[in-house]
Amino acid sequence: MSGERVHRTRHSIEVAASAGALYALLADGVRRPLYCPSVLHVERLDFDGARERLRVWEDAGGSIRSSFVAREQYPHERRIAFQELRPAAPVESMGGEWTVEETAAGGSVVTVRHAFTVLGEHGEHGDDADEVARVTSRGARAELESLRRVAESRAGVDDLVLAFEESVWVNGPGELVYDFLYRAADWPGLLPHVRRLRLTEPSAGLQLLDYAVALPDGAQRETGAVRLCFPHAGRIVYKETAPAAPVAAHTGEWSVLPGEHGVRVVAQHRVLLDADAVRALPGSGVYALGPASRAPSRAVLARHCLRESIGRTSLATLALAKRHAESAVRSLPRRPAVPAAGAS
Incomplete structure (x- = not known):
């Protein structure tokens, strides 16, 4: 990604649950439709224990789209890096990472970061970066809140x-x-x-x-x-x-x-x-x-x-x-x- 054209978003939430439990939820990409309101269906194409490729169908601001995503899991760091493989216009590239950190009170902080570029930054799609950021941020906040509710449930x-x-x-x-x-x-x-x-x-x-x-x-x-x-x-x-x-x-x-x-x-x-x-x-x-x-x-x-x-x-x-x-x-x-x- 060109440094001048990269747009970044970062969203975090504090959760009264263990970091290990939260990481396990995030690592199970196939069950993501249960925890993420915008994700409709996920199919795992391959997985070697650390790296996987997923096909994801989701509601992106009112339109249904599918994408191919590569993920790499780092369980000891409680971090999952992801990269969209064939993004649809106006997105030129989209990647980021999930991290889970322990807090002093025994809870966790979950953070998701996105970094993306759009096609024709100063041309045909120059005004789309803000819309992509809005859609990405809305989905991230909804998924974080859903994860919090599930992880904090006393029922387990x-x-x-x-x-x-x-x-x-x-x-x-x-x-x-x-x-x-x-x-x-x-x-x-x-x-x-x-x-x-x-x-x-x-x-x-x-x-x-x-x-x-x-x-x-x-x-x-x-x-x-x-x-x-x-x-x-x-x-x-x-x-x-x-x-x-x-x-x-x-x-x-x-x-x-x-x-x-x-x-x-x-x-x-x-x-x-x-x-x-x-x-x-x-x-x-x-x-x-x-x-x-x-x-x-x-x-x-x-x-x-x-x-x-x-x-x-x-x-x-x-x-x-x-x-x-x-x-x-x-x-x-x-x-x-x-x-x-x-x-x-």
């Missing part, structure tokens, strides 16, 4: 993250299953929990969903999602854009895995609980079942309830995808049997 990170999957076997072609999952605009009227759904596709493979779902008490909740579709791989990944308490973030994936005589369809979910919302949940009689040391925490109870509710709607979608594919196969005309050689 493990209790706040819920990961599970459901699956079903389909005796039919994967193309029909994927087609059903892809055509989410057709779900209202087919899936009882989907009351309304509007789908737009700004570019091939990118879907924006605005929909309403039915709640167990009969009420209706408005929400949305961003979906990334990979038809050749039989995958659709998504992130919910307006999760309801006590959920802080919800990401998932539909995948169609071919087998010898059909396909296995898998629905994967990762959910991050909002620690403040969990603490605000009303108490339950279950707390009176035994000593406090044996009573389940509110986070555990919230995880159980969410596992039941999300799993129920997930299984309903899988069951309908199965019926869609298998009924289409049964309705195909049968080919006439070929007479055996020598038959009259």
Whole structure:
């Protein structure tokens, strides 16, 4: 980078948690969509234990973009350096580092630094440096605050993250299953929990969903999602854009895995609980079942309830995808049997 054209941002936050716990959160780049509001999906392309390449999809000031990022981890220094490999205009280069430092009080200070240049500093893109700095700073502040909330939770990170999957076997072609999952605009009227759904596709493979779902008490909740579709791989990944308490973030994936005589369809979910919302949940009689040391925490109870509710709607979608594919196969005309050689 040319020293005259480098723009720098620096953001820090003090966290009442150990430096080791915070570094572990930052080092797990694949789970970053749970902790960073602007990051939609991350895929690890390679990793040798210290250096890795990631593909990152994120909401950059209202537009969805993907980038390739190289990261190098320095665990003994609690530092992670990163560099965007193919930045999109007007950004010419973008890099920086995360650092975690211990404080005298036993907490930590997390800092993220960015250094970037823009194309045509005094020409076509000369006015874009301020906008890039604003978008970068907004994302950095939101991610730092999210990290603080997760790390400071008394429930513990493990209790706040819920990961599970459901699956079903389909005796039919994967193309029909994927087609059903892809055509989410057709779900209202087919899936009882989907009351309304509007789908737009700004570019091939990118879907924006605005929909309403039915709640167990009969009420209706408005929400949305961003979906990334990979038809050749039989995958659709998504992130919910307006999760309801006590959920802080919800990401998932539909995948169609071919087998010898059909396909296995898998629905994967990762959910991050909002620690403040969990603490605000009303108490339950279950707390009176035994000593406090044996009573389940509110986070555990919230995880159980969410596992039941999300799993129920997930299984309903899988069951309908199965019926869609298998009924289409049964309705195909049968080919006439070929007479055996020598038959009259």
